[in-house]
Amino acid sequence: MSSPVIFPFKSNINLDRKSNRHLYLQLCDQMIGFIKSGKLAPSTKLPGSRKLSDDLAIHRKTVVSAYDELISQGWIESIPAKGTFVSQDLPIIKPKKLQDSSILLEAKDTAGFTFKKRRHLIRKGIETIQATLKVDDGVPDHRLAPIDDIAKIYRNITKKAHHKKLLIYGDIYGNIELRKALVTYLNQTRGLKINIDNVLITRGSQMGIYLASQLLLNNKKIIITGNTNYMTADNTFIEADGIIKRVAVDKQGLDTNEIEKVCKKNQISAVYVTSHHHHPTTVTLSAERRMHLLDLAQQYNFAIIEDDYDYDFHYNNAPILPLACNDSQGNVIYIGGFTKIIAPALRVGYFIAPKEVVDEAARLRRILDRQGDTLLEQTLARMIQNGDVQRHSNKVRRIYKTRRDLFCQLLMEKLTDFFEFEIPKGGMAFWVKLKKPYHWDLVMVASQKQNLTFINDWRRYDNDNSGHNGFRMGFAALNEEEIEEVVEKLVRAMNSIKT
Ligand SMILES: Cc1ncc(COP(=O)(O)O)c(C=O)c1O
Incomplete structure (x- = not known):
């Protein structure tokens, strides 16, 4: 291993105490940058945690956490009684691209044995054009999920030794x-x-x-x-x-x-x-x-x-x-x-x-x-x-209500010649009935031509073949702009099949 580093951490590392990113992660990010750029060469000895914490005026635990993280990622290694060094075998920065074998000709489609096949579980797939606007049957808007909070709490839990259990x-x-x-x-x-x-x-x-x-x-x-x-x-x-x-x-x-x-x-x-x-x-x-x-x-x-x-x-x-x-x-x-x-x-x-x-x-x-x-x-x-779950649920409830109201208003203004529906008191979808003489199959095809896809087949709601002619249209996962676009496309689709 090489002699003590002469790399000037003090003048090269800038930690932003106001940033949302934890200090130890900022330290990791910058050290990885130095290693990747070659400023810190393999086998370089790094300063001890006490020295580095003094130099950077941060808590020693922050340096220890950063070193632990860098060790776990393989950027640095700790050698007992010697110190901490930039790894000799650095983690591969650009992983070798795996060869795409998704269309291997020898891959098998049929089994060499018999097994129970469940016909009732087969779903008719709807062919979707890529980049088309999609309407589901009432699912949440995943874009609103508090994923950063979840990740932060998840990460904090994994850091606690007693949670390893x-x-x-x-x-x-x-x-x-x-x-x-x-x-x-x-x-x-x-x-x-x-x-x-x-x-x-x-x-x-x-x-x-x-x-x-x-x-x-x-x-x-x-x-x-x-x-x-x-x-x-x-x-x-x-x-x-x-x-x-x-x-x-x-x-x-x-x-x-x-x-x-x-x-x-x-x-x-x-x-x-x-x-x-x-x-x-x-x-x-x-x-x-x-x-x-x-x-x-x-x-x-x-x-x-x-x-x-x-x-x-x-x-x-x-x-x-x-x-x-x-x-x-x-x-x-x-x-x-x-x-x-x-x-x-x-x-x-x-x-x-x-x-x-x-x-x-x-x-x-x-x-x-x-x-x-x-x-x-x-x-x-x-x-x-x-209280995070409760706060999030209050937040999305307000957003979905606004979306429901807008979708409702536009359906009423523009599509009552074709559809009948009641304003849902809650949930994430409308139950829309198609007026005679229209047929959902035609609506689906005409909508596809407008680059609008309903991702569920209407037959899904008619599992007893009762011919109620109803269909679930989700509103929660569409923002206001998307709702306006959906209704515009639907108006064009319906006018194209108007009798
Ligand atoms: C009525 C109903 N029950 C259950 C589920 C399944 O929910 P989960 O995703 O929690 O399994 C759904 C999903 O759409 C649903 O609509």
């Missing part, structure tokens, strides 16, 4: 801190009466629906859903070998009188309900029907799978509390998560149920996915404790 095979019920935080959060904000034994952390609501179906529906057991219903949930029930019986959905949500009639004739295992905003029609299950449904569940001993996927988005008044908060006999499995409040890729959700159901679901989950992203779960626990 989060990297091991952990609790199959999910991160304990998040479960505790959820108990307080859900009891306070949604009137639930739960303790930690009632909480299982999942990878989003979908995993909760899957687990509930697997527990409830084997061997052709009956589940009641709405006509029409969230298609992925229906698929999950079929996959679990359940039989779906459908009841009407009107302006008050699922028709509970029809549910009662089904219960009188059949032994049913569960009712699936998106109580806050029915998927796809967006209506809220009325208070009266909620009480009726709970009474029926107690009388006929069935489970209510309450999928409260968009509880946070209500624009006109305070949300009606979930069915789960009046569940005195343990009939409700309450499902929700962070994918809608923050972003779909943040796969963290919760499954709330009586302890014995949670225990069984946790054991089942274990064989599918040993555990979730424990560090991310810890991060979300912090964000609930700090």
Whole structure:
């Protein structure tokens, strides 16, 4: 190794104390710059942390953190009893480009063995033109996700030595801190009466629906859903070998009188309900029907799978509390998560149920996915404790309300010759019905010609072939400019097929 460095750190390193970037990272960035540019050559001895901290007038811990970071990235190395040196083998600055083998001719398409194929899970893909404007069926705007805050908290957690234990095979019920935080959060904000034994952390609501179906529906057991219903949930029930019986959905949500009639004739295992905003029609299950449904569940001993996927988005008044908060006999499995409040890729959700159901679901989950992203779960626990989640949800609620109002106003001004819709009280989508004699297939084709793509097929909302002619149009993920553009393109598309 070479002799002590003569590189003048003091005059070359500039640290900005007002910057959002932590001082130790600024130090790392600048040292990496010197190494990359050759100003600090391989094997150069670096000053000790005490000397460098004196020179730069910063805390010694800041230098130690910077050195730790540079060591972990491979830029420098520490040699016991000798000191710290620029690495002899520097990390490869430009990684060798991997050869693109995505169209290898020998790659296999067909298997040399038989396996179960699930036709009901095949989705008709919509061909999209690149750079086209897209309308989804009600997802959050991922551009608003507080990703910097999440990254900062995640990083802070990883820096604490005692948090390294989060990297091991952990609790199959999910991160304990998040479960505790959820108990307080859900009891306070949604009137639930739960303790930690009632909480299982999942990878989003979908995993909760899957687990509930697997527990409830084997061997052709009956589940009641709405006509029409969230298609992925229906698929999950079929996959679990359940039989779906459908009841009407009107302006008050699922028709509970029809549910009662089904219960009188059949032994049913569960009712699936998106109580806050029915998927796809967006209506809220009325208070009266909620009480009726709970009474029926107690009388006929069935489970209510309450999928409260968009509880946070209500624009006109305070949300009606979930069915789960009046569940005195343990009939409700309450499902929700962070994918809608923050972003779909943040796969963290919760499954709330009586302890014995949670225990069984946790054991089942274990064989599918040993555990979730424990560090991310810890991060979300912090964000609930700090009030960050609540602040973010208030912020996006305001933004989505403005978007809903604008989309609504433009649809009313320009498209009522073709569409009928009600203003949704909450959620992230409109339920739009196409007037006669138009057909959604033609609307889709005409929109594509305007470079406007609806990313879901309308048949997705007609899973019982009832011909209701409705379609979900998401507004939350489009900013105001995009909403105006969508409506303009839609006007042009509709005029082109006008009869
Ligand atoms: C009604 C409903 N339930 C559940 C889900 C699944 O949510 P997650 O992404 O949390 O799994 C969705 C997703 O769009 C949904 O619309």
